[in-house]
Amino acid sequence: MNQKKAGAILAVNHLSIGFHQKGDIHKVVNNVSFRLQEGEILGIVGESGSGKTMTALAVMGLLSKAANILGGSILFGNQDLLKLSIEELRKLKGKQEAMIFQEPMTSLNPVMTIGSQVEEMLLLHESELNAEQRIKRVLSALSEAGLTDVENLYHKYPHQLSGGMRQRVMIAMAMICKPKLLIADEPTTALDVTIQAQILSLVQSLSEEYGTSVLLISHDLGVIQKICSRAIVMQNGEIVEEGLVSDLFINPEKEYTKSLIAAKTGLLKKSKKNIPEEVARTENDRPELNADKSGYILEVQNLKVYYEEKGKKLFEKRIKKQIVNNVSFYINSGEILGIVGESGSGKSTLAKAVVGLIESKTGEIHLKEAKPQMVFQDPYSSLNPAKKVGWILEEPLKLANSKNPKERKEKVSKVLREVGLDENYADRYLSEMSGGQRQRVAIGAALIQNSKFIVLDEPVSALDVTVQAQILELLKKLQKEYNLSYLFISHDLNVIYQMCDRVCVMYQGELVETASVENLFHNPKHPYSKKLLDAVL
Incomplete structure (x- = not known):
């Protein structure tokens, strides 16, 4: 049972x-066994917390020090990865x-340029290439991952x-050395519908052209069905x-x-005419729109947002680039x-400007909420990974001069329950x-x-379909109960339809339609x- 089958490049046994x-051991992966054949694309699907990512991290030797391998083996070729040294794994x-x-954001270095980080893979593993060849390979990899203006990028x-x-940069970095095994953990989570198909096609062509075996992890059944031959639930x-x-x-x-499967079929279908009644908000569910803006909580007028970039040459002046x-x-x-x-397109940049996280801007922002909050797309970019969850949630209450420790703890427990997490x-x-x-x-x-005003930047992009519905229902419940206002940013039109009253469409930094x-x-x-x-999956 523990011997690697012929043709299997990866064999996970009783992991x-x-x-x-x-004082106890909480198992997150229990007696998992599977095989990945050479050139195969194998999908792993399941809800958040099902153990998908933990299994993948174990294969890569990237588990945190807090995680314990309780048993099993992971055979890659003729080697048991669990028995290799750190240098051998590297x-x-x-x-x-x-x-x-x-x-x-957990893997990109914030102080290194994109080109340097992708090129680093070639320096480590293909040292025979000269500088010109490396740059050419990097630009090609970035283009293949669906990025444009790669020389500037x-x-x-x-x-x-x-x-x-950033997600597409990670794809370019992973693919540039044409590995034998590619583990893709939610590779299209942060991508809009027009790019998803391109990325999946790229992964599939890599597997076919180079015989690369792919372990594709996703909570999206549509992604699994599109390119996988087999799947594990x-x-x-x-x-x-x-x-x-x-x-x-x-x-x-x-x-x-x-x-x-039932949860997936409950989402918006490819044809915009086939919106299921059980998930759609009807006209009666949505408040009447106040066209005269008399009750606005936020008004933005003629907003332009810029990023300042260093010049490409030494001592060259900083370049101001307009994003919105x-x-x-x-x-x-x-x-x-x-x-x-x-x-x-400028969605996240616009959101950061609204809550005051970007200074390089012109125009007017009138906000009637003293303490707007923002949920970022990537939790690691906004939460402190060195602190426990209880500290993360309690700290804002301390800063707001909530002096009663018992009340703070009770509030933290309540919020955890509201977002679907156990108090533990x-x-x-x-x-x-x-x-x-x-x-x-x-x-x-x-x-x-x-x-009273919350900016939500892709708040459910990392969640599986069953948990998405729970979180969206929670957000709607809170919005109605406390009369909250949301600026809801998403590339997922399914989510936009379920949540929003009005929609602004952004393209290349401009609003091209509001309705x-x-x-x-x-x-x-x-x-x-x-x-x-037309591109809705």
């Missing part, structure tokens, strides 16, 4: 992983096996890119079902697999305004949680101070709006 918790990473991470830093652009750290994709998603045997161009909009009290557009998560570090769980902590951190959700989805005016709707 168990756990964390110490109050030689494999990048050249023989590579990983596309779910959250780029080469000199930028991670913070100057949108979340989706995980729940609570265990494999509950596996088989050919053609069989598994048509005739599933287990109730859990059936529930995942002459944008005007408003949000009424109690309204949810959506902003949709491709990665790099207060004692965990972010590294001990799945990406979806960390995203829920970020939402809790924004909600805990009872702000009620129903008007936009059923009668889009701008060609780019039509393109986005």
Whole structure:
């Protein structure tokens, strides 16, 4: 049973992983076994916290020190990865096996340029290339990952890119050495619908051209079905079902697999005319729009936002580049305004400008909320990974002069329950949680101070379909109960339709269309709006 089958490049045998918790071991992966054949694309699907990412991190030798391998083996070729030294593992990473991470900010170096970081893979593993050849390979890899203006991008830093652009840089970095094993952990989570298909096609062509084996981890059944030949379904750290994709998603045997498929089919279909009644907000659900803006909580007029970049040459003056161009909009009290557009369109930059995180801007921002909050796309960019969840949630209350420790603890417990986490998560570090769980902590951190205006930048992009619905329902419930106003940014038109009253469409830094959700989805005016709707998976 523990011997690697012929043709299998990766064999995971009886793998168990756990964390110490109050004197006990909490298992997050329990007796997992599977095989990945040479040139195969194998999918692992399951809800957040099912053990998908923990299994992948174990294969890459990237588990945190808090994680304990309780048993099993991981055979890559003829080597048991669990028995290799740190130096031996380092030689494999990048050249023989590579990983596309779910959250780029955990792996990109904030003080190195994009070009230098991608090129570093070639310096480590293909030292025979000269400088000109390396740069050419880097630019080609960035282009293949769906990025544009790559010569300029080469000199930028991670913070100057949108979340989706950073994700594509990670893909370029992982693919540049054409590894034998590629682990893709939610590779399209942060990407808009027009780029998703391009990235999946790229992964598939890499596998076919170079014989690369791919372990594709996703909570999106559409992604798994698109390029995987086989799939594994995980729940609570265990494999509950596996088989050919053609069989598994048509005739599933287990109730859990059936529930995942049912949750997926409840989302907006490719045709904008086929919006399921059970998930759509109807005209009666949405508040009447206040066209005279008399009740606005936010009004933005002629906003232009810039980033300053260093010149490419020594002593060259800093270059000011405009990201948001002459944008005007408003949000009424109690309204949810959506902003949709491709990665790099300026959505996140606009959001940061609204809450005061960017100084290089012109125009007017009138905000009637004294303490606006923001939920960022990547929890690692906004939460302190060195602190436990309880500290992260309690600290804003301390800063707000909440002097009663008991009340603070009770508020933290309440917020954890509201975002779907057990109170015991207060004692965990972010590294001990799945990406979806960390995203829920970020939402809790924004909600805990009872702000009336919250900017939500891709708040459910890391969550599986069943948890997405729970979080969206929570956000809607809180919005109605406390008359909250949301600026809701997403590349996911399914989510925009369910949540928003009005929608602004952004393209290349400009608002090209603003309309009620129903008007936009059923009668889009701008060609780019039509393109986005036609690309819905």
